[in-house]
Amino acid sequence: MIHDAPGQGRAVPLRVLLADDQALLRGAFRTLLDSADDITVVGEASHGGQAVALTRELHPDVVIMDIRMPDMDGLTATLTICADPDLRATRVLILTTYETDEYIAQALRAGASGFIGKGIEAPDLLNAVRTVAAGDTLLSPAATRSLVARFLATPAETPPRHPQQLAALTPREREMVALVATGLSNLEIADRMYLSPFTVRAHVQRAMTKLGARDRAQLVVIAYQTGLAGANHDGSTDGG
Structure with a gap:
C-alpha cells in the first residue's frame, strides 16, 4: 500500500493528463482523480501521438500513460516526452495491465518516473500521482519483483x-x-x-x-x- 504522499492540501492542484485507448477507463480514472482536492485532470488522450501533442500543449505535472495504444504506443510516447527539453517538469507514470519485466525495463529506460498496475487501489493511485509529482520514482512491488527477476536471469547485462x-x-x-x-x-x-x-x-x-x-x-x-x-x-x- 502507498501511504499519503507529499502534495495533499497544496494551493495549486497537480495537473494530470490521462492517456489510455479505452474511453471507459479514462472516464473512471478521471472521476477518481478529480475527486481529490489536490489533483485535476487537464486532458485526455486515446493514443500515444495525442498524448505527446497534448503534453506539449498543456505541460501537465504528470502524464498517466497506458502502454498498449494505437498509432503510437505508450513507451514510445514516454520516450518522446522525456527526451523533450521543454517538458523536463513533466513526469510520466505508467499505468498498465502488463507488469512484465520487458515493459518495466523499457519504461524505465524511456524515462518513466513510475510503473504501476491497473489493479492498484484507488487511494494508492492518487498517492502514486503525488509521489512522482514530488520527484520520487515509484515502482509497484510487482514491478520491482519483475525487475529483479530479469536481472537475476541475465546477470551479464x-x-x-x-x-x-x-x-x-x-x-x-x-x-x-x-x-x-x-x-x-x-x-x-x-x-x-x-x-x-x-x-x-x-x-x-x-x-x-x-x-x-x-x-x-x-x-x-x-x-x-x-x-x-x-x-x-x-x-x-x-x-x-
Missing part, C-alpha cells in the same frame, strides 16, 4: 559489483537501500521506520549518489549485485 562498494554507505543508508529493494516506496519506508518522508528521501538520494545509481531501479539492481538484498535479507540492518 550489468557489470558485477562487490560488497565492499557498500562501505561508503552509513548503516541507515544500507537499511534504506535494502528496503527500497523490497519494492517499498519512500512513504512506506517512512511509515515503517517512523521517519519523515523527506528524511527517507534524503537517505535514499545520498545512497544513490554514493553508489552511482542513476535511478531507483538501478539502486534495486545494485542492492542485489552487492548482496545487500536477496533471499537471505529482510531489509533490516543494525545501527542507526
Whole structure:
C-alpha cells in the first residue's frame, strides 16, 4: 500500500493528463482523480501521438500513460516526452495491465518516473500521482519483483559489483537501500521506520549518489549485485 504522499492540501492542484485507448477507463480514472482536492485532470488522450501533442500543449505535472495504444504506443510516447527539453517538469507514470519485466525495463529506460498496475487501489493511485509529482520514482512491488527477476536471469547485462562498494554507505543508508529493494516506496519506508518522508528521501538520494545509481531501479539492481538484498535479507540492518 502507498501511504499519503507529499502534495495533499497544496494551493495549486497537480495537473494530470490521462492517456489510455479505452474511453471507459479514462472516464473512471478521471472521476477518481478529480475527486481529490489536490489533483485535476487537464486532458485526455486515446493514443500515444495525442498524448505527446497534448503534453506539449498543456505541460501537465504528470502524464498517466497506458502502454498498449494505437498509432503510437505508450513507451514510445514516454520516450518522446522525456527526451523533450521543454517538458523536463513533466513526469510520466505508467499505468498498465502488463507488469512484465520487458515493459518495466523499457519504461524505465524511456524515462518513466513510475510503473504501476491497473489493479492498484484507488487511494494508492492518487498517492502514486503525488509521489512522482514530488520527484520520487515509484515502482509497484510487482514491478520491482519483475525487475529483479530479469536481472537475476541475465546477470551479464550489468557489470558485477562487490560488497565492499557498500562501505561508503552509513548503516541507515544500507537499511534504506535494502528496503527500497523490497519494492517499498519512500512513504512506506517512512511509515515503517517512523521517519519523515523527506528524511527517507534524503537517505535514499545520498545512497544513490554514493553508489552511482542513476535511478531507483538501478539502486534495486545494485542492492542485489552487492548482496545487500536477496533471499537471505529482510531489509533490516543494525545501527542507526
